[in-house]
Amino acid sequence: MSGSEQATDQNQHEIAAEWARRDAAVVWHGFTQMSVYEDSTPVIVERGEGNYLYDTGGRRYLDAISSLWVITLGHADPDLNRAAREQLDRISHSTLLGNGNTAAISLAETLREVVPVTDPHFLFASDGAAAVEQAIKIAFQYWHNQGVTNRTAYLALGQAYHGDSVGSLSVGDGGFGTDLFDPLRFSVIRTPGYDDPDWVAKAVATLDEHHDRLAAAVIEPLVQGAAGMLVTNPDQVAAFADAVQARGVPLICDEVATGFGRTGALFASELCGVRPDLMCLGKGITGGYVPLSATVASSGVYEAFLGEDLGPRTFYHGHSYSGNALACAVATRHLELIFERGLIDHAAAAAERLGAALTPVAALPAVREVRRRGLMTGVELGPPAGASRWGRRVCAAAVSAGVLLRPLGDVVVVMPPLSITDAEIDTIAETLLSAIEEVAAEDTLT
Ligand SMILES: Cc1ncc(COP(=O)(O)O)c(C=O)c1O
Incomplete structure (x- = not known):
C-alpha cells in the first residue's frame, strides 16, 4: 500500500470514528448495547446505490441483508425516486381517519389484484x-361484534x-432478551415452531382442544425469519391453514x-x-x-365491522400516518416495477444460485446447517465448546471485507435484495466462506 493510500485510509478511519462518536452521543439504536456501540466500528451509511451502501468515508458494502x-x-x-418526487410535489400526507387520499386508494386497488x-x-x-x-x-373484535365474548385466546407458534x-410481542415467543417483558405479555396458546418436524400434527391436536376459545391463529408462512430462518414446506403450511379455517378460526x-418476493412468489x-x-x-411493501x-382483511372479517355510525361495531383504532400518501405512491410504483422488471422470477432464479453458491459454505465443519427458502437464508454456525459470539465475529469479518451481514445469534442471515446479480451472489458466498474460515481458525489457534 502506498503512502498516499495509507493516508486516505487513515483519513477515512478518522471520519468514520467522528461520525460514530456523534451518533453515540445522540442516537439510541434498537437491539444494541449503546455502551460499546462506538467501539464496535458501526457502518455509518451516507448514501446507497443499487445493491450497495456507501459509508461516510466512501467505502462500499454489498447490502446482503x-x-x-x-x-x-x-x-x-x-x-x-421519480415516483417519490412526483408524489412529494403533490402531497406527502393527509389523514385517513374519516377522509381519504388518492395515493392510498390507488395502492389498495393495486394490492387488491x-x-x-x-x-x-x-x-x-x-x-x-x-x-x-x-x-x-381486529380478530378480537370480529368475534365481539358477533356477540361472542369468550374467544379471547390466540394460537401462535414456538419461535x-x-x-x-x-401485542405483537405477546404472540411472539420471546428470546432476544425480551423475556423481561413477560409480565406485559397476554398469554397465548403455543404449539411448536418449524424446528419440530411434527409441528402441524401438534398444532392440530392443540386446535382440537382449544379452537372454540380462539380469536385467531397466527403464523409466519413458510419461514420463521427472526427465529433464525427456520423453514417448513408449502404442504405443511396448507395443512395447518386448512385445520385452522375448518374449525372456524380466523387465520x-x-x-x-416473507412478502414481496422473498420466498419465490410475491407472497x-x-x-x-x-x-x-x-x-x-x-418491510418490502415500499x-x-x-x-x-x-x-x-377478507370481506368476511371486514363486514363484521359494519353497523350504525359511531356504533360499537366500529374499529376504534388508527395511526397518525395511516395511508401516508408518499409511502402509498412509492408502494404502488414499487409493485409495478417488480412486475415490469420480472423480479419475482429473477429472485427465484437468484435464490437457486445462492443455494448453489453456498454449497461450499454448508460443507464447512464450522457450519451446522444452511436453511433457505427463496432468498431467505440462514447459515447456522456450529462453534466449538467454549467459543463465543461466532455469529457476531463472522459478520464483522464479512463487513470488513465489504459485505454487510448481520447475525441472529449464531445464525448468519443472508437475504439480499430481489435485484441481486449472479456476480454479487458469488461475492456474498465467497466472503462468507472466508469469514467463517477466519473465525474458526482464530478459535483453533487460541
Ligand atoms: C414476521 C415478522 N413480523 C413482524 C415484524 C415486525 O416488523 P417491524 O420491525 O417493521 O415492526 C417482523 C420484523 O422482523 C417480522 O419478521
Whole structure:
C-alpha cells in the first residue's frame, strides 16, 4: 500500500470514528448495547446505490441483508425516486381517519389484484408490528361484534417473532432478551415452531382442544425469519391453514418478512395455496423506501365491522400516518416495477444460485446447517465448546471485507435484495466462506 493510500485510509478511519462518536452521543439504536456501540466500528451509511451502501468515508458494502429485509429493487432506484418526487410535489400526507387520499386508494386497488385474500380491505399503518397489532385487535373484535365474548385466546407458534409492540410481542415467543417483558405479555396458546418436524400434527391436536376459545391463529408462512430462518414446506403450511379455517378460526398470515418476493412468489401464502382471513404486510411493501405496513382483511372479517355510525361495531383504532400518501405512491410504483422488471422470477432464479453458491459454505465443519427458502437464508454456525459470539465475529469479518451481514445469534442471515446479480451472489458466498474460515481458525489457534 502506498503512502498516499495509507493516508486516505487513515483519513477515512478518522471520519468514520467522528461520525460514530456523534451518533453515540445522540442516537439510541434498537437491539444494541449503546455502551460499546462506538467501539464496535458501526457502518455509518451516507448514501446507497443499487445493491450497495456507501459509508461516510466512501467505502462500499454489498447490502446482503437488504437493510434488515426491506430493500427489494436496490437503493436509490431512479424509477422509484421519480415516483417519490412526483408524489412529494403533490402531497406527502393527509389523514385517513374519516377522509381519504388518492395515493392510498390507488395502492389498495393495486394490492387488491395480487393479495391472496378474498375481497380484501386494507388498514394501513407504518411498521410490521403495528400491522400485527391491528390484526390481533381486529380478530378480537370480529368475534365481539358477533356477540361472542369468550374467544379471547390466540394460537401462535414456538419461535415465532411478530414485532416488538406489546401485542405483537405477546404472540411472539420471546428470546432476544425480551423475556423481561413477560409480565406485559397476554398469554397465548403455543404449539411448536418449524424446528419440530411434527409441528402441524401438534398444532392440530392443540386446535382440537382449544379452537372454540380462539380469536385467531397466527403464523409466519413458510419461514420463521427472526427465529433464525427456520423453514417448513408449502404442504405443511396448507395443512395447518386448512385445520385452522375448518374449525372456524380466523387465520392471520404474518407476511411482513416473507412478502414481496422473498420466498419465490410475491407472497408465501400464495406458494402454499393459502387464503388467510387477515394478512400482515410491511418491510418490502415500499421496496424499503418509506415506512408503511398494512393489515389486509377478507370481506368476511371486514363486514363484521359494519353497523350504525359511531356504533360499537366500529374499529376504534388508527395511526397518525395511516395511508401516508408518499409511502402509498412509492408502494404502488414499487409493485409495478417488480412486475415490469420480472423480479419475482429473477429472485427465484437468484435464490437457486445462492443455494448453489453456498454449497461450499454448508460443507464447512464450522457450519451446522444452511436453511433457505427463496432468498431467505440462514447459515447456522456450529462453534466449538467454549467459543463465543461466532455469529457476531463472522459478520464483522464479512463487513470488513465489504459485505454487510448481520447475525441472529449464531445464525448468519443472508437475504439480499430481489435485484441481486449472479456476480454479487458469488461475492456474498465467497466472503462468507472466508469469514467463517477466519473465525474458526482464530478459535483453533487460541
Ligand atoms: C414476521 C415478522 N413480523 C413482524 C415484524 C415486525 O416488523 P417491524 O420491525 O417493521 O415492526 C417482523 C420484523 O422482523 C417480522 O419478521
